[in-house]
Structures are given as structure tokens and as C-alpha cells.
Amino acid sequence: MKTSISVRGFVPALCLSLITSGAMAQMPQRTPTPNDTLKSPKVMDDKRVSIQIYAPKASEVTVGGDFNPTNKPISLTKNDQGVWSTTTGPLRPDYYTYTLMVDGVRTMDPKNAVIKQGISSLENVMVVPGAETAFEDNKTVPHGEVRDVWYSSSSLNMMRRMHVYTPPGYEKGNTKYPVFYLLHGAGDDDSGWNSIGRAGFILDNLIAAGQAKPMIVVMPNGSMPMPPQTGMPNTQVMNNIRAMFANDFLKDVMPYVEKTYRTLPNRENRALAGLSMGGFQTLDVTLTRPELFDYVGVFSSGFFGASIDEAETKYAKALNDPSFNKNKKLFWIGIGKDDFVMDANKKTLALLDKHQIKYQYKESSGGHTWINWRQYLNEYAPMLFR
Incomplete structure (x- = not known):
């Protein structure tokens, strides 16, 4: 009995292999570097x-x-x-x-x-x-979720993105949670606090250790579209940008969050904090709408870009309100001793002192860096909603 071996398909493959080998032999070999x-x-x-x-x-x-x-x-x-x-x-x-x-x-x-x-x-x-990074590391603990959330901003007439952290167990339950709005600085966007700021891991670790209450953390995009060059004074341009953020935050971000997520929508369960530009935005919103937040945090910031006289006039109603302190459970301010905005910070503190606004103050080592801001978040979050 003869055995026949089919070579159908084998010959073309063999030819291709020989052709490829020949081509490879003719190609110049890459020199390692x-x-x-x-x-x-x-x-x-x-x-x-x-x-x-x-x-x-x-x-x-x-x-x-x-x-x-x-x-x-x-x-x-x-x-x-x-x-x-x-x-x-x-x-x-x-x-x-x-x-x-x-x-x-x-x-x-x-x-x-x-x-x-x-x-x-x-x-x-x-x-x-090292041990010093334990508070911000990705540990084996229950983790929340951080979502990229797109919403329609009616005030800016465009789609905008924010990052939203929901605590462990959020998806499986029906519990309502307090909300912490966390603002970034100039040059960054809404991803800053979640990436280099490590906010999700910091909150996960604090909640797992029982040091912070479970909360929703909203990280909006505080960087506004730059207006066209109109020749108007720089101060007016900055005021317009400040107003753009406030309108988007108050009219679009907050309503979207309170409609979409299971929140406790009252001042006792709302917190606001920000670093640098976000700290300035926090001061602006807090002193314009003091009835919205019982917890306020200002990291490495102050009334820079605006004179204290201007701030004292703009926020006169809140600064002179005898009930302001009673309606703030926490007004926390932190800055590094080598921070380049220290002068603005000191002038801002002097303004608050002049009007007898009570606050907690922390002056740490270091400067205007995420190294400080992550530490501030780790210290600030456990004080919320107590």
C-alpha cells in the first residue's frame, strides 16, 4: 500500500519563506544602541x-x-x-x-x-x-470608582468633562452620600486630582481605615475657554473668566451632580476645596454664595490677581455677615512656607482676620507642589461631614 503525501499549499509557503529569507538577508541589519x-x-x-x-x-x-x-x-x-x-x-x-x-x-x-x-x-x-507614601498608594482595600463624566454646560454652550469618585459599595446600594467638590490649579484639567493628585486612592485608604466618611468627590474642570482678545484690561478678562467658572459650577456642575448621583443636597453635606487657582475659585464661590457649603478648604492660594481692596468690596456682604462663622463647620487654609503665593495668602488671612472670619491654618514645609496638596487632601478629608 502506497502512502501519498499532499503538498498542496506547501510549495507556495516554502517559496514565500525562501523569498522572505532572501529579502531579509539583503536588508541592512540594525545596529544595537x-x-x-x-x-x-x-x-x-x-x-x-x-x-x-x-x-x-x-x-x-x-x-x-x-x-x-x-x-x-x-x-x-x-x-x-x-x-x-x-x-x-x-x-x-x-x-x-x-x-x-x-x-x-x-x-x-x-x-x-x-x-x-x-x-x-x-x-x-x-x-x-517608602512608608511615607502609604496614605496615597494603591493598597489592597475596597476601592471606589472614578468616572469620566461628560455633561452639557448651558452657561458655556459646550460639552464639558469632570471626574467623579463614588465610594466603595455605591453601585450595590441605595445610600445617599455627602458631596465634596475638589478643584485643581491653573494649567491642569479635571484629571489632575485623580492622576498626580491620587485623590481616589487617598479616599479609598481613608475610608477603609475608618478615618473619613464615605463620600462622593466631584473634580470639575476649572480651566475655562480663553475669551477672544478684545483689548480689555487684564483685570476685566480675569473677572470674566472667574464669572465663567462660577456660572458653570453653580448652574451646570452642581445641578447635574445632584440630579445624577445619590447625594444629600444640603449645606451640611457639601464641601468645597481647591488648590492655587482652585483655591481662589473656592474663596470666590464661598464668599459669594456662603449658604451652599459648610466645609471649605483653600490650599496654597489667596486673592492673587486681585487687590485686597477689590476683594473686600466684592465680598462685603459675606465678610460683614455675623452669621458667617456660625454657618461654617470648617474653614481650613494650608500653604507651604516656601510657596511663591505666600504674600497673597498672608494678605488674604489679614482680610479674614479684619472681619473676624474664623479659620484653621496650617503652614507646612515645601512650596507650590502636589507633594503638599496630596498631604492637605489627606488631612482635610477626615474632617468633613462630622
């Missing part, structure tokens, strides 16, 4: 960090970020293989952002895929692990 095995950032056991980039044709490379308290760019050194590098630290365990400049061009670290997004820029993120 140090970039193939380069790692950046590289965190060492002693908490020093090496940042590297392969740029053999560059003539100057620097790096800047909030890991450097001087805020001055650090020069990288080039070796004979075209790798630029610098080692900094040791650093206190925390989450840091940094950006490279290659021959004057802002450049992301191509070996680091972890980024922070702003409204017009990106930054790399690196973590130096």
Missing part, C-alpha cells in the same frame, strides 16, 4: 534617582521637576555612548513630576510611560516608594 536597554527613571535602594535619555546628537540636556526644591534646571552629563544622565537625591518617598529639555525643546522621558496631563503640556511621573 544603548537605548535598547536604557532604564529611566531608576530608583536606587538609597532613594537616589537616576534620570537618563539617549540623545547622541544633542548638545545640552536638562531636567526640572518638583523633586528639586530649588526649581532650577539640573544639567545632565553625556557619556561616550550618547547617553545623558544625572543622579539626584536621596529623595523623600513620594510621587514626583519631571520634564526634560533637549536643546531647548521640552521633551518627555521616552523610557517612562507614566505621565500627568495638563491643558497644554505633559509631565513624567516617578515614584520613590
